[in-house]
Amino acid sequence: MARNVFRRLLSLGRGREKNKSFSTCTSPAGTVKLSRDLAVNLNMIRDTLGNSMDVVVRELLVCRTRVALVYINGLINETALRENVMRALMIDMHNVEPSPGSGSKDLADSVKEKVLSIADVKKIGDFRTVLDGILGAGIVLFFNGEDTGLILKLPGFETRSVEEPHTETVVRGSREGFVEALSVNISMLRRRIKSPDLRLERMQVGGVTQTDICVAYIKGIVNTKLVDEVKKRLQRIDIDGVLESGYLEEFIEDAPFSIFQTVGNTERPDKVAAKLLEGRVAIFTDGTPIVLTVPYLYIESFQVSEDYYSRYIPGSLLRMIRLLCVIITAELPALYVAITAYNPEVLPSPLLISMASSREGVPFPAIGEILVMGVFFQILREAGVRLPRPVGLTVSLVGALVVGEAVVSAGLVSAPAVIIIALAGICSFVVPPQSDTNLLLSLFFTILAGFAGFFGLFLGFVLVLAHMASLRSFGAPYLSPAAPLSPGDLKDTFIRAPWWVMTGRPRVTGWKNTRRAGVVSSPSPPRNEEKKPAHRYKVDE
Amino acid sequence: MKIKLFLVFLILHLFVTGCWNRVELDRRAIVAGFGADKAEEEGKIQVTVQVVDAGEIKAIPLARGGSMMNAVTVYTGTGFTAFDAFRNLSMVVGEKLFLSEVRVLVIGEELAREGLDKVIDFYERDHEPNIRDYLIVVKGGEAKEVLETELRINKIWAYGIDSMVKTTMAHSKAPATEIIDFLKAVESKTTAPVATVIHVLRKGNEENAGEGKSNQDGTTAVQPKELKVSETAVFRHYKLTGWLDEKESRGLLWVTGKVKSGIIVVSSPEKEDKLAAIEIIRAKSKIKPEITDGNLIINIDVWEEGNLGEEQPDTMDVSKPIVLKELEEQKKTVIEDEISAAVIKAQELNADIFGFGEAVRRKYPREWKQLEDQWDEIFPTLEVNIAVDAKIRRTGKITKSAEPKP
Structure with a gap:
């Protein structure tokens, strides 16, 4: 149903600009060949790139031939341009023997082969490549009288240095994170x-x-x-x-x-x-x-x-804790609603009575409490995320301590509800890729539980599970290796087996080439060797 | 697509129910103890419930100058049946009574003699009560009286009774019967059900006690009373027929293998007038029926292990193996005595509380078909052999108690 609505919207948008794709720029370039006339080429460049302030066209005379350099300021390595290109063309060129331009070879060829001390140099003939080269951090050389140019790749733009990734920090393991380049x-x-x-x-x-x-x-x-x-x-x-x-x-x-x-x-x-x-x-x-x-x-x-870098036993334990946290985030608020409003008999009496006593005098039904506190928590989080750190601290302090505490002591929300929302909120951060999904699930389950207690909660759970089982990602079943059970792959799911046990690649993605480690490579002390002397460190006399 | 549409409608169903069966926690009156008595009016049943005042739980504990040790209110109402009487109570309480947290079902003696069937069907049929609750019969009293008795061990008195029943494992002088045990015994044709017994001990002025003057707020003022869990109530089908005293109760537990702990007092093997106490550590039992030449004999094998827990000073030398042997012998005699007392009492009452019949049925299913109908005649004269294997394993931290120097 949702799909249909989306389709409708999509087709509405399409109707307006039918068959008009967003292909490349509006230039006449296409597959136009370069001209032998330098002026024509430069005009073409100026026409297509317009009067942009960062486009640099430098004309100079090399061996009595007019040569033009075109590049974009800021994209290329200025030092290399100065040392390896300009200098070579204007000074070293004259020492080249035999004098370029004479003989059968083009000037472009001679420059490429004898003059430029740059690795990535290509000869180009059509205008399309010229444009791509210039825009892709290159310097284009045109030679008057020749219909081929040279493109020198000399990227030198500013990039962020390699830093530790902010979203996936580890205690043990590489500190490198990708950058923008x-x-x-x-x-x-x-x-x-x-x-x-x-x-x-x-x-x-x-x-x-x-x-x-x-x-x-x-x-x-x-x-x-x-x-x-x-x-x-x-x-x-x-x-x-x-x-x-x-x-x-x-x-x-x-x-x-x-x-x-x-x-x-x-x-x-x-x-x-x-x-x-x-x-x-x-x-x-x-x-x-x-x-x-x-x-x-x-x-x-x-x-x-980090699971794979640290020891496998604590690693496995952490896996299970993460799983538990996902369940807590998605289900605990809903469970609370279902239990307090519909099925209190599942609780042991002391717990039930203490919950009943803290709910005494609270004006909202359980689902109201949970939804209000849940939304409140999300607002706090959203307010804290994008603020500068000192302000963010204030927000969380005011939010967590003042409001959270006050709301309970004012009797608006019961203490268990606050505890549950806080716990679910914290648990949602344990598995970052799932955190938004789980909040949605949590909302879904809570509303179902508010309408029909355990019955609704489990109905929702089954629905979600069925949906997940129906998903595929590039042909791989989403719940694999659990849902189409492949027992061998369970080694790297709820637990993380030691590396010497995980001898095969996961079947669902690596079935082409399953072997990844020697079959018997588990570490063990030497067996068929001579027995070591009892006192190994005894000094011989 | 059709399936998806179907699912959408399925979900929509949820929202048209309008919060089916929703009762918020604070709108429920949590019942901790449930009692049933014969009402004064003929043919009616009187139901007593102990309702938890959730707010009182958080109140400051007595030690820090808080209120009295109670967090319950007791309500009593009558009706033609248990369910009727129970629902009539809601008129007084003003909230929906919630039975899932009940832990003890207390039955007055009079009602028990008339038959528990009047209560137990409701308890079994309704979805809220739990048949794992303890079944307790008040000897010589009313359930109302028991539920009104203030206890110090728990602010919620009924849970105090519950923990008293659990503590029977420390002395093994009363069975801890759950309703489900009772029902199982009723279902079996021959086994007689038993139940835990509770006594109301009136302290001080006997005349004042137990009457219960009504306060303005409708609750009943509590007189100084104490409760005691010991002994066993014996039923035939649903009707109470008799009691086992403490000794016989332990005899019953020996046979059914439910003795968990307890003290056995024997006289010292070396000095007749001095006593020694042996703690039961673990015990097992086996009922072995045997048919030889058409005669049915029941063999009861009991195996027990204990530690010497106490001796009156200077009575014996436990480092001698012979002394321990002697103690074991004496202990054995005591256990045998307890068991035979229980067997004799059960045969007097003609109530197969041990489940001998079931044991025979399991071992001799063919013969049982004939025996079953005559079991009432067979059981009172059944030959029962008791074999006890009693051991003493440890003698405590010391071998000899401190003795004064001459």
């Missing part, structure tokens, strides 16, 4: 996977923004159909701009109407590497540190990179 991000991944099989395929999306994206996977581990599907879905995207990977996520996800996310995201290069090793595909987007990974299973939200 795609090339830096890719280099971080490449540093972690030194395999020739690591494939990084560049694509461009966004008709106006021309955002670079990169599909990363490991050939031989990944299912090639998955890669094709990812690329197909990415190619289908037709939008003017992609400013963050969230844009892509909404275009490629399987269940756009679900409250559950079916595309994963992370800021950590080590996490991306781990996902690739499990046979997943990562999508890097230029301009954001958030990298998408698909397919994304429900259980992945419980898997924190």
Whole structure:
């Protein structure tokens, strides 16, 4: 039903500008070839780029030929331009023997081969590539009398330095987080996977923004159909701009109407590497540190990179605690409502009586209390999140202590309700990827419980579970490995088995290449060796 | 699509129910104890409930100068049946009485003699009461009187009674019977149900006690009284037929294997006039019926372990194995004595409280078909052999008590 409404809205929007896609700029460029006349080329540039203040056109004379450099100020490395390009062209050029321009070779060729001490230099002939080069942090060289130019890649724009990711901090593990620059991000991944099989395929999306994206996977581990599907879905995207990977996520996800996310995201290069090793595909987007990974299973939200780095027993325990927290967030407020209003007999008498005594004199029904306090908590959180830290502290202090305490002592809300909302609120932060989803679920369950007690709560639970079981993310069942049970993969779900036990890749993503560790590689003391002397440290006489 | 539409309607159903059955916690009167008596009016039943005043629970405890130790109000009402009487109470209480937190079902002696069927069906049928509650019969008194008795161990007196019944495991001189045990025994054709017994001990002025003057607020003023849980009530079907005293009660528990702990007092093997006390640590029992030459014999095997808990100073030397052997022998005699007292009493009452019949049925299902109908004739003259294996395992922290130097 919701789907239909959305469809309607969608078609309304389409009706207005039918068949008009947001493809590239409005330039006449297309596949126009470069002219032999330098002036024509430069005019073309000026026509297309307009009178933008950051476009620099520098003309100079090299070996009696007029040469023009075109680049965008701020995108390129100025030092390298000065030292390796300008200097070479204006001074070193004269030492080149035999004198360039003479003989059969083009000046462009000679410059490329003998003069420029820059690695990434390409010869170009059509106008389209010229534009892409200039806008993609390159310097374009035009030579009068030649219909080919040179493009020098010299990116040198300002980027944020690599920092610890804010959303996924760990105690043990890499402190590196992705930054906004795609090339830096890719280099971080490449540093972690030194395999020739690591494939990084560049694509461009966004008709106006021309955002670079990169599909990363490991050939031989990944299912090639998955890669094709990812690329197909990415190619289908037709939008003017992609400013963050969230844009892509909404275009490629399987269940756009679900409250559950079916595309994963992370800021950590080590996490991306781990996902690739499990046979997943990562999508890097230029301009954001958030990298998408698909397919994304429900259980992945419980898997924190630190689980794999610290010892497996406490790691497993933490997994279970996270699971418990999700249940608390989603169900506890609803349980409270169901119990106090419908089914008090499930509580042991002392607990029930003390709850009854704290509810004495509270003017609202249980569901009212929970909803009011829940909304209040969300307001507090939202107010605190985006404020500068000192102000945020004040907000939470006033909110938590003053209002929370006062509301109970004024008898407006019972103390258990405050405790439950606080507990559910704190638990919602334990599993960050699930936190928003769980709040919605919590609201849903609470309302159901308010209408029909346990009956409503369990009906809602079954509905949600059925919905989750029906979801798929790029072909992978969302609840896998629990729902289509694959017992081998349970090693990395509610518990985290030691690495020497997890010898296979998760079947659902890594079935192409299941073996990841030696079968018998569990650590053990040496067996068939000579018995060590009893006093090992005894000094020989 | 159809399924989705169906689901939408399914969810919409929830919202048209209009909060079905919703009663907020503070709008319920939580009942802690439920009592039933024969009403003065002929053919009617009197029901007494102890309702928790939730607000009082939070009140300052007595130790810090708070109010009196009570957080309950007792209401009594009558009706033609238990349910009727119970609902009539709502007229007085003003809130919906909530029975799920009841822990004790107290029955007055008179009603018990008439038959528990008048109460127990409601208790079993209604969805709120719990059949795991304790079933308690008031010996020589009314349930009303018991529920009105102020107890010090719990602000909610009925829960005090509950903990008194639980404490029977410390002395094993009364069974702790849950309603479900009672019902199971009733269901079985031959087994006689039993129930815990509670006594009201009137302190001080006997005449004043137990009458209960009414206060202005409708509650009843509480006279100084005490309660005591001991002994056993024996039923035939639903009707009370007799009592087992403390010794016989423990005898019953030995046979049914429900002795958890308790003290056995024996005389010292070395000095006849001095006594020693042995604590029961664990016990097991087995009822073994045997048919030889058409004669039914019941063998009861009891195995018991205990620790020496006390000796009157200078009575024996427990470091000698022979002394312990002697103690074990004496203990064995005491246990046998208790069991045979229970068996004799049960046979007098013609009530198979031990479940001998069930044991026979399990072992000799074919023969049982004939025995079953004559069980009332067979049971009073049944031959019962008692074999007790009593052990002493430890003798406490000291071997000899301190003795004065001569």
